[in-house]
Amino acid sequence: MYGWRRARLTERTKQTATGRTLEFEVPQWPGHLPGQHVDVRLTADNGYQAVRSYSLASPADTDRVELGVQATLGGEVSPYLADDLPVGAEVEIKGPLGGWFVWTPRDRIPLLLIAGGSGIVPLMAMLRARLASVSDDPCTLLYSVRSPDEVWYSMELDAADDVVRVRRLYTRAAPDGSERPAGRMTPLDLTALPSSARCYVCGPTGFVEHTGALLLTAGYASDQIRTERFG
Structure with missing residues:
Protein backbone atom coordinates (compact mmCIF):
# COMPACT_ATOMS: atom_id res chain seq x y z
CA MET A 1 0.00 0.00 0.00
CA GLY A 98 -8.56 0.50 -6.66
CA GLY A 99 -7.96 -2.31 -9.10
CA TRP A 100 -11.37 -3.43 -10.36
CA PHE A 101 -12.86 -0.29 -11.93
CA VAL A 102 -9.93 0.10 -14.34
CA TRP A 103 -9.29 -0.18 -18.05
CA THR A 104 -6.09 -0.10 -20.11
CA PRO A 105 -5.47 -0.24 -23.87
CA ARG A 106 -4.20 -3.78 -23.35
CA ASP A 107 -7.83 -4.79 -22.78
CA ARG A 108 -8.63 -5.37 -26.44
CA ILE A 109 -12.42 -5.28 -26.15
CA PRO A 110 -15.20 -2.88 -27.20
CA LEU A 111 -15.63 -0.20 -24.54
CA LEU A 112 -18.85 1.39 -23.31
CA LEU A 113 -18.46 4.28 -20.86
CA ILE A 114 -21.59 5.66 -19.17
CA ALA A 115 -21.27 8.70 -16.92
CA GLY A 116 -23.70 10.72 -14.86
CA GLY A 117 -22.64 14.28 -13.99
CA SER A 118 -19.23 14.41 -12.31
CA GLY A 119 -19.02 10.63 -12.75
CA ILE A 120 -17.28 11.51 -16.02
CA VAL A 121 -13.99 12.02 -14.14
CA PRO A 122 -12.62 8.43 -13.94
CA LEU A 123 -14.12 7.65 -17.35
CA MET A 124 -12.24 10.63 -18.75
CA ALA A 125 -9.00 8.93 -17.76
CA MET A 126 -10.13 5.86 -19.71
CA LEU A 127 -11.22 7.94 -22.71
CA ARG A 128 -7.92 9.82 -22.79
CA ALA A 129 -5.99 6.55 -22.64
CA ARG A 130 -8.15 5.12 -25.41
CA LEU A 131 -7.57 8.17 -27.63
CA ALA A 132 -3.82 7.97 -27.07
CA SER A 133 -3.71 4.27 -27.98
CA VAL A 134 -3.57 2.63 -31.40
CA SER A 135 -6.63 0.54 -30.62
CA ASP A 136 -9.40 0.42 -33.20
CA ASP A 137 -11.86 -1.40 -30.92
CA PRO A 138 -15.23 0.39 -30.74
CA CYS A 139 -15.58 2.92 -27.95
CA THR A 140 -18.73 4.82 -26.96
CA LEU A 141 -19.29 7.39 -24.23
CA LEU A 142 -22.84 8.10 -23.06
CA TYR A 143 -22.78 11.17 -20.84
CA SER A 144 -25.93 12.04 -18.89
CA VAL A 145 -26.30 15.54 -17.42
CA ARG A 146 -29.24 17.67 -16.43
CA SER A 147 -28.46 20.52 -18.85
CA PRO A 148 -25.72 21.69 -21.25
CA ASP A 149 -24.08 23.94 -18.64
CA GLU A 150 -23.36 20.91 -16.44
CA VAL A 151 -21.10 19.17 -18.98
CA TRP A 152 -17.51 18.62 -17.84
CA TYR A 153 -14.67 18.63 -20.42
CA SER A 154 -16.99 20.04 -23.09
CA MET A 155 -14.35 21.08 -25.66
CA GLU A 156 -12.31 17.92 -25.14
CA LEU A 157 -15.37 15.75 -25.68
CA ASP A 158 -16.20 17.64 -28.88
CA ALA A 159 -12.72 16.83 -30.19
CA ALA A 160 -12.93 13.20 -29.05
CA ASP A 161 -16.11 12.71 -31.06
CA ASP A 162 -13.97 12.70 -34.20
CA VAL A 163 -12.35 9.43 -33.04
CA VAL A 164 -14.84 7.69 -30.75
CA ARG A 165 -18.59 7.97 -30.36
CA VAL A 166 -19.69 10.57 -27.79
CA ARG A 167 -23.37 11.09 -26.98
CA ARG A 168 -24.68 13.62 -24.48
CA LEU A 169 -28.00 12.76 -22.85
CA TYR A 170 -29.84 15.64 -21.17
CA THR A 171 -32.32 14.81 -18.44
CA ARG A 172 -33.96 18.20 -17.75
CA ALA A 173 -33.13 20.70 -20.49
CA ALA A 174 -31.89 19.71 -23.95
CA PRO A 175 -30.33 22.35 -26.23
CA ASP A 176 -32.23 23.69 -29.21
CA GLY A 177 -32.08 21.32 -32.15
CA SER A 178 -31.38 18.25 -30.04
CA GLU A 179 -32.71 15.08 -31.66
CA ARG A 180 -33.23 13.43 -28.28
CA PRO A 181 -35.78 15.00 -25.90
CA ALA A 182 -34.76 15.64 -22.31
CA GLY A 183 -35.30 12.69 -19.99
CA ARG A 184 -33.69 9.83 -18.13
CA MET A 185 -31.75 7.18 -19.98
CA THR A 186 -33.98 4.60 -21.65
CA PRO A 187 -33.44 1.29 -23.50
CA LEU A 188 -33.43 3.27 -26.77
CA ASP A 189 -30.20 4.95 -25.70
CA LEU A 190 -28.50 1.54 -25.58
CA THR A 191 -29.46 0.39 -29.06
CA ALA A 192 -26.83 -0.15 -31.77
CA LEU A 193 -24.06 -0.61 -29.18
CA PRO A 194 -21.67 -3.61 -29.21
CA SER A 195 -23.17 -6.43 -27.15
CA SER A 196 -19.67 -7.65 -26.33
CA ALA A 197 -18.57 -4.35 -24.77
CA ARG A 198 -17.24 -4.03 -21.26
CA CYS A 199 -19.35 -1.38 -19.56
CA TYR A 200 -18.08 1.14 -17.01
CA VAL A 201 -20.78 3.14 -15.22
CA CYS A 202 -20.02 5.99 -12.81
CA GLY A 203 -22.27 8.57 -11.18
CA PRO A 204 -24.72 9.11 -8.32
CA THR A 205 -26.14 5.97 -6.73
CA GLY A 206 -29.59 6.33 -8.30
CA PHE A 207 -28.12 6.85 -11.76
CA VAL A 208 -25.82 3.84 -11.46
CA GLU A 209 -28.61 1.56 -10.26
CA HIS A 210 -30.95 2.72 -13.04
CA THR A 211 -28.28 2.31 -15.71
CA GLY A 212 -27.17 -1.08 -14.43
CA ALA A 213 -30.74 -2.36 -14.63
CA LEU A 214 -31.06 -1.07 -18.20
CA LEU A 215 -27.84 -2.80 -19.23
CA LEU A 216 -28.95 -6.12 -17.75
CA THR A 217 -32.32 -5.84 -19.48
CA ALA A 218 -30.52 -5.05 -22.75
CA GLY A 219 -28.69 -8.35 -22.50
CA TYR A 220 -25.34 -7.39 -21.01
CA ALA A 221 -24.06 -9.99 -18.56
CA SER A 222 -23.33 -8.92 -15.00
CA ASP A 223 -19.62 -9.68 -15.46
CA GLN A 224 -19.53 -7.16 -18.34
CA ILE A 225 -20.65 -4.33 -16.08
CA ARG A 226 -18.39 -2.46 -13.66
CA THR A 227 -19.79 0.34 -11.55
CA GLU A 228 -18.60 3.11 -9.26
CA ARG A 229 -21.03 5.30 -7.39
CA PHE A 230 -21.14 8.25 -5.03
CA GLY A 231 -23.73 10.10 -2.97
Missing part, protein backbone atom coordinates in the same frame (compact mmCIF):
# COMPACT_ATOMS: atom_id res chain seq x y z
CA TYR A 2 1.32 3.43 -0.92
CA GLY A 3 1.84 5.91 1.89
CA TRP A 4 0.98 9.59 2.03
CA ARG A 5 2.76 11.91 -0.44
CA ARG A 6 2.93 15.67 -0.56
CA ALA A 7 1.04 17.12 -3.53
CA ARG A 8 1.29 20.76 -4.65
CA LEU A 9 -1.64 22.35 -6.46
CA THR A 10 -0.43 23.77 -9.78
CA GLU A 11 -3.66 24.51 -11.65
CA ARG A 12 -7.42 24.74 -11.08
CA THR A 13 -9.88 24.64 -14.00
CA LYS A 14 -13.57 25.49 -13.79
CA GLN A 15 -15.69 22.81 -15.46
CA THR A 16 -19.19 23.75 -14.25
CA ALA A 17 -20.68 26.15 -11.71
CA THR A 18 -19.63 23.81 -8.89
CA GLY A 19 -17.22 21.40 -10.60
CA ARG A 20 -13.46 21.87 -10.79
CA THR A 21 -10.47 19.89 -11.99
CA LEU A 22 -7.34 20.25 -9.89
CA GLU A 23 -3.88 19.42 -11.18
CA PHE A 24 -1.17 18.52 -8.67
CA GLU A 25 2.57 18.05 -8.81
CA VAL A 26 3.42 14.89 -6.86
CA PRO A 27 7.14 14.08 -6.59
CA GLN A 28 7.93 10.45 -7.47
CA TRP A 29 4.34 9.68 -8.41
CA PRO A 30 4.31 5.89 -9.13
CA GLY A 31 1.77 6.10 -11.97
CA HIS A 32 -1.75 4.75 -12.06
CA LEU A 33 -4.34 2.97 -14.17
CA PRO A 34 -7.30 4.74 -15.79
CA GLY A 35 -10.23 4.44 -13.38
CA GLN A 36 -8.24 4.49 -10.14
CA HIS A 37 -8.65 7.06 -7.37
CA VAL A 38 -6.70 8.61 -4.50
CA ASP A 39 -7.38 9.64 -0.92
CA VAL A 40 -6.75 13.32 -0.17
CA ARG A 41 -5.90 14.39 3.39
CA LEU A 42 -6.16 17.95 4.70
CA THR A 43 -4.66 18.94 8.05
CA ALA A 44 -5.82 22.06 9.91
CA ASP A 45 -3.54 24.23 12.04
CA ASN A 46 -5.01 22.64 15.19
CA GLY A 47 -4.14 19.15 13.94
CA TYR A 48 -7.64 18.15 12.83
CA GLN A 49 -7.56 15.99 9.70
CA ALA A 50 -10.15 15.19 7.04
CA VAL A 51 -9.78 12.52 4.33
CA ARG A 52 -11.86 12.18 1.17
CA SER A 53 -11.56 10.05 -1.98
CA TYR A 54 -11.38 11.58 -5.47
CA SER A 55 -11.13 9.99 -8.90
CA LEU A 56 -8.15 10.49 -11.18
CA ALA A 57 -8.86 12.08 -14.56
CA SER A 58 -5.29 12.09 -15.84
CA PRO A 59 -4.18 9.26 -18.14
CA ALA A 60 -1.67 6.75 -16.85
CA ASP A 61 1.30 7.82 -18.99
CA THR A 62 1.93 11.11 -17.20
CA ASP A 63 3.32 12.39 -13.94
CA ARG A 64 0.35 14.72 -13.59
CA VAL A 65 -2.25 13.99 -10.95
CA GLU A 66 -5.54 15.52 -12.06
CA LEU A 67 -8.56 15.17 -9.78
CA GLY A 68 -12.19 16.09 -10.29
CA VAL A 69 -13.94 17.82 -7.38
CA GLN A 70 -17.67 18.51 -7.22
CA ALA A 71 -18.32 21.07 -4.47
CA THR A 72 -21.09 19.82 -2.18
CA LEU A 73 -23.27 22.37 -0.40
CA GLY A 74 -22.35 22.28 3.27
CA GLY A 75 -19.45 19.92 2.59
CA GLU A 76 -16.40 19.96 4.83
CA VAL A 77 -13.72 19.34 2.19
CA SER A 78 -15.01 19.66 -1.38
CA PRO A 79 -15.89 23.40 -1.30
CA TYR A 80 -12.44 24.20 0.08
CA LEU A 81 -10.65 22.15 -2.56
CA ALA A 82 -12.88 23.46 -5.35
CA ASP A 83 -12.47 27.17 -4.65
CA ASP A 84 -10.29 28.04 -1.66
CA LEU A 85 -7.13 25.92 -1.69
CA PRO A 86 -4.50 28.36 -3.02
CA VAL A 87 -2.47 27.44 -6.08
CA GLY A 88 0.93 26.48 -4.74
CA ALA A 89 -0.47 25.05 -1.51
CA GLU A 90 0.08 21.43 -0.55
CA VAL A 91 -2.18 18.57 0.50
CA GLU A 92 -1.39 14.91 1.12
CA ILE A 93 -2.35 12.19 -1.33
CA LYS A 94 -2.40 8.41 -0.91
CA GLY A 95 -2.66 6.15 -3.91
CA PRO A 96 -3.33 5.11 -6.53
CA LEU A 97 -6.15 3.01 -5.10
Whole structure:
Protein backbone atom coordinates (compact mmCIF):
# COMPACT_ATOMS: atom_id res chain seq x y z
CA MET A 1 0.00 0.00 0.00
CA TYR A 2 1.32 3.43 -0.92
CA GLY A 3 1.84 5.91 1.89
CA TRP A 4 0.98 9.59 2.03
CA ARG A 5 2.76 11.91 -0.44
CA ARG A 6 2.93 15.67 -0.56
CA ALA A 7 1.04 17.12 -3.53
CA ARG A 8 1.29 20.76 -4.65
CA LEU A 9 -1.64 22.35 -6.46
CA THR A 10 -0.43 23.77 -9.78
CA GLU A 11 -3.66 24.51 -11.65
CA ARG A 12 -7.42 24.74 -11.08
CA THR A 13 -9.88 24.64 -14.00
CA LYS A 14 -13.57 25.49 -13.79
CA GLN A 15 -15.69 22.81 -15.46
CA THR A 16 -19.19 23.75 -14.25
CA ALA A 17 -20.68 26.15 -11.71
CA THR A 18 -19.63 23.81 -8.89
CA GLY A 19 -17.22 21.40 -10.60
CA ARG A 20 -13.46 21.87 -10.79
CA THR A 21 -10.47 19.89 -11.99
CA LEU A 22 -7.34 20.25 -9.89
CA GLU A 23 -3.88 19.42 -11.18
CA PHE A 24 -1.17 18.52 -8.67
CA GLU A 25 2.57 18.05 -8.81
CA VAL A 26 3.42 14.89 -6.86
CA PRO A 27 7.14 14.08 -6.59
CA GLN A 28 7.93 10.45 -7.47
CA TRP A 29 4.34 9.68 -8.41
CA PRO A 30 4.31 5.89 -9.13
CA GLY A 31 1.77 6.10 -11.97
CA HIS A 32 -1.75 4.75 -12.06
CA LEU A 33 -4.34 2.97 -14.17
CA PRO A 34 -7.30 4.74 -15.79
CA GLY A 35 -10.23 4.44 -13.38
CA GLN A 36 -8.24 4.49 -10.14
CA HIS A 37 -8.65 7.06 -7.37
CA VAL A 38 -6.70 8.61 -4.50
CA ASP A 39 -7.38 9.64 -0.92
CA VAL A 40 -6.75 13.32 -0.17
CA ARG A 41 -5.90 14.39 3.39
CA LEU A 42 -6.16 17.95 4.70
CA THR A 43 -4.66 18.94 8.05
CA ALA A 44 -5.82 22.06 9.91
CA ASP A 45 -3.54 24.23 12.04
CA ASN A 46 -5.01 22.64 15.19
CA GLY A 47 -4.14 19.15 13.94
CA TYR A 48 -7.64 18.15 12.83
CA GLN A 49 -7.56 15.99 9.70
CA ALA A 50 -10.15 15.19 7.04
CA VAL A 51 -9.78 12.52 4.33
CA ARG A 52 -11.86 12.18 1.17
CA SER A 53 -11.56 10.05 -1.98
CA TYR A 54 -11.38 11.58 -5.47
CA SER A 55 -11.13 9.99 -8.90
CA LEU A 56 -8.15 10.49 -11.18
CA ALA A 57 -8.86 12.08 -14.56
CA SER A 58 -5.29 12.09 -15.84
CA PRO A 59 -4.18 9.26 -18.14
CA ALA A 60 -1.67 6.75 -16.85
CA ASP A 61 1.30 7.82 -18.99
CA THR A 62 1.93 11.11 -17.20
CA ASP A 63 3.32 12.39 -13.94
CA ARG A 64 0.35 14.72 -13.59
CA VAL A 65 -2.25 13.99 -10.95
CA GLU A 66 -5.54 15.52 -12.06
CA LEU A 67 -8.56 15.17 -9.78
CA GLY A 68 -12.19 16.09 -10.29
CA VAL A 69 -13.94 17.82 -7.38
CA GLN A 70 -17.67 18.51 -7.22
CA ALA A 71 -18.32 21.07 -4.47
CA THR A 72 -21.09 19.82 -2.18
CA LEU A 73 -23.27 22.37 -0.40
CA GLY A 74 -22.35 22.28 3.27
CA GLY A 75 -19.45 19.92 2.59
CA GLU A 76 -16.40 19.96 4.83
CA VAL A 77 -13.72 19.34 2.19
CA SER A 78 -15.01 19.66 -1.38
CA PRO A 79 -15.89 23.40 -1.30
CA TYR A 80 -12.44 24.20 0.08
CA LEU A 81 -10.65 22.15 -2.56
CA ALA A 82 -12.88 23.46 -5.35
CA ASP A 83 -12.47 27.17 -4.65
CA ASP A 84 -10.29 28.04 -1.66
CA LEU A 85 -7.13 25.92 -1.69
CA PRO A 86 -4.50 28.36 -3.02
CA VAL A 87 -2.47 27.44 -6.08
CA GLY A 88 0.93 26.48 -4.74
CA ALA A 89 -0.47 25.05 -1.51
CA GLU A 90 0.08 21.43 -0.55
CA VAL A 91 -2.18 18.57 0.50
CA GLU A 92 -1.39 14.91 1.12
CA ILE A 93 -2.35 12.19 -1.33
CA LYS A 94 -2.40 8.41 -0.91
CA GLY A 95 -2.66 6.15 -3.91
CA PRO A 96 -3.33 5.11 -6.53
CA LEU A 97 -6.15 3.01 -5.10
CA GLY A 98 -8.56 0.50 -6.66
CA GLY A 99 -7.96 -2.31 -9.10
CA TRP A 100 -11.37 -3.43 -10.36
CA PHE A 101 -12.86 -0.29 -11.93
CA VAL A 102 -9.93 0.10 -14.34
CA TRP A 103 -9.29 -0.18 -18.05
CA THR A 104 -6.09 -0.10 -20.11
CA PRO A 105 -5.47 -0.24 -23.87
CA ARG A 106 -4.20 -3.78 -23.35
CA ASP A 107 -7.83 -4.79 -22.78
CA ARG A 108 -8.63 -5.37 -26.44
CA ILE A 109 -12.42 -5.28 -26.15
CA PRO A 110 -15.20 -2.88 -27.20
CA LEU A 111 -15.63 -0.20 -24.54
CA LEU A 112 -18.85 1.39 -23.31
CA LEU A 113 -18.46 4.28 -20.86
CA ILE A 114 -21.59 5.66 -19.17
CA ALA A 115 -21.27 8.70 -16.92
CA GLY A 116 -23.70 10.72 -14.86
CA GLY A 117 -22.64 14.28 -13.99
CA SER A 118 -19.23 14.41 -12.31
CA GLY A 119 -19.02 10.63 -12.75
CA ILE A 120 -17.28 11.51 -16.02
CA VAL A 121 -13.99 12.02 -14.14
CA PRO A 122 -12.62 8.43 -13.94
CA LEU A 123 -14.12 7.65 -17.35
CA MET A 124 -12.24 10.63 -18.75
CA ALA A 125 -9.00 8.93 -17.76
CA MET A 126 -10.13 5.86 -19.71
CA LEU A 127 -11.22 7.94 -22.71
CA ARG A 128 -7.92 9.82 -22.79
CA ALA A 129 -5.99 6.55 -22.64
CA ARG A 130 -8.15 5.12 -25.41
CA LEU A 131 -7.57 8.17 -27.63
CA ALA A 132 -3.82 7.97 -27.07
CA SER A 133 -3.71 4.27 -27.98
CA VAL A 134 -3.57 2.63 -31.40
CA SER A 135 -6.63 0.54 -30.62
CA ASP A 136 -9.40 0.42 -33.20
CA ASP A 137 -11.86 -1.40 -30.92
CA PRO A 138 -15.23 0.39 -30.74
CA CYS A 139 -15.58 2.92 -27.95
CA THR A 140 -18.73 4.82 -26.96
CA LEU A 141 -19.29 7.39 -24.23
CA LEU A 142 -22.84 8.10 -23.06
CA TYR A 143 -22.78 11.17 -20.84
CA SER A 144 -25.93 12.04 -18.89
CA VAL A 145 -26.30 15.54 -17.42
CA ARG A 146 -29.24 17.67 -16.43
CA SER A 147 -28.46 20.52 -18.85
CA PRO A 148 -25.72 21.69 -21.25
CA ASP A 149 -24.08 23.94 -18.64
CA GLU A 150 -23.36 20.91 -16.44
CA VAL A 151 -21.10 19.17 -18.98
CA TRP A 152 -17.51 18.62 -17.84
CA TYR A 153 -14.67 18.63 -20.42
CA SER A 154 -16.99 20.04 -23.09
CA MET A 155 -14.35 21.08 -25.66
CA GLU A 156 -12.31 17.92 -25.14
CA LEU A 157 -15.37 15.75 -25.68
CA ASP A 158 -16.20 17.64 -28.88
CA ALA A 159 -12.72 16.83 -30.19
CA ALA A 160 -12.93 13.20 -29.05
CA ASP A 161 -16.11 12.71 -31.06
CA ASP A 162 -13.97 12.70 -34.20
CA VAL A 163 -12.35 9.43 -33.04
CA VAL A 164 -14.84 7.69 -30.75
CA ARG A 165 -18.59 7.97 -30.36
CA VAL A 166 -19.69 10.57 -27.79
CA ARG A 167 -23.37 11.09 -26.98
CA ARG A 168 -24.68 13.62 -24.48
CA LEU A 169 -28.00 12.76 -22.85
CA TYR A 170 -29.84 15.64 -21.17
CA THR A 171 -32.32 14.81 -18.44
CA ARG A 172 -33.96 18.20 -17.75
CA ALA A 173 -33.13 20.70 -20.49
CA ALA A 174 -31.89 19.71 -23.95
CA PRO A 175 -30.33 22.35 -26.23
CA ASP A 176 -32.23 23.69 -29.21
CA GLY A 177 -32.08 21.32 -32.15
CA SER A 178 -31.38 18.25 -30.04
CA GLU A 179 -32.71 15.08 -31.66
CA ARG A 180 -33.23 13.43 -28.28
CA PRO A 181 -35.78 15.00 -25.90
CA ALA A 182 -34.76 15.64 -22.31
CA GLY A 183 -35.30 12.69 -19.99
CA ARG A 184 -33.69 9.83 -18.13
CA MET A 185 -31.75 7.18 -19.98
CA THR A 186 -33.98 4.60 -21.65
CA PRO A 187 -33.44 1.29 -23.50
CA LEU A 188 -33.43 3.27 -26.77
CA ASP A 189 -30.20 4.95 -25.70
CA LEU A 190 -28.50 1.54 -25.58
CA THR A 191 -29.46 0.39 -29.06
CA ALA A 192 -26.83 -0.15 -31.77
CA LEU A 193 -24.06 -0.61 -29.18
CA PRO A 194 -21.67 -3.61 -29.21
CA SER A 195 -23.17 -6.43 -27.15
CA SER A 196 -19.67 -7.65 -26.33
CA ALA A 197 -18.57 -4.35 -24.77
CA ARG A 198 -17.24 -4.03 -21.26
CA CYS A 199 -19.35 -1.38 -19.56
CA TYR A 200 -18.08 1.14 -17.01
CA VAL A 201 -20.78 3.14 -15.22
CA CYS A 202 -20.02 5.99 -12.81
CA GLY A 203 -22.27 8.57 -11.18
CA PRO A 204 -24.72 9.11 -8.32
CA THR A 205 -26.14 5.97 -6.73
CA GLY A 206 -29.59 6.33 -8.30
CA PHE A 207 -28.12 6.85 -11.76
CA VAL A 208 -25.82 3.84 -11.46
CA GLU A 209 -28.61 1.56 -10.26
CA HIS A 210 -30.95 2.72 -13.04
CA THR A 211 -28.28 2.31 -15.71
CA GLY A 212 -27.17 -1.08 -14.43
CA ALA A 213 -30.74 -2.36 -14.63
CA LEU A 214 -31.06 -1.07 -18.20
CA LEU A 215 -27.84 -2.80 -19.23
CA LEU A 216 -28.95 -6.12 -17.75
CA THR A 217 -32.32 -5.84 -19.48
CA ALA A 218 -30.52 -5.05 -22.75
CA GLY A 219 -28.69 -8.35 -22.50
CA TYR A 220 -25.34 -7.39 -21.01
CA ALA A 221 -24.06 -9.99 -18.56
CA SER A 222 -23.33 -8.92 -15.00
CA ASP A 223 -19.62 -9.68 -15.46
CA GLN A 224 -19.53 -7.16 -18.34
CA ILE A 225 -20.65 -4.33 -16.08
CA ARG A 226 -18.39 -2.46 -13.66
CA THR A 227 -19.79 0.34 -11.55
CA GLU A 228 -18.60 3.11 -9.26
CA ARG A 229 -21.03 5.30 -7.39
CA PHE A 230 -21.14 8.25 -5.03
CA GLY A 231 -23.73 10.10 -2.97
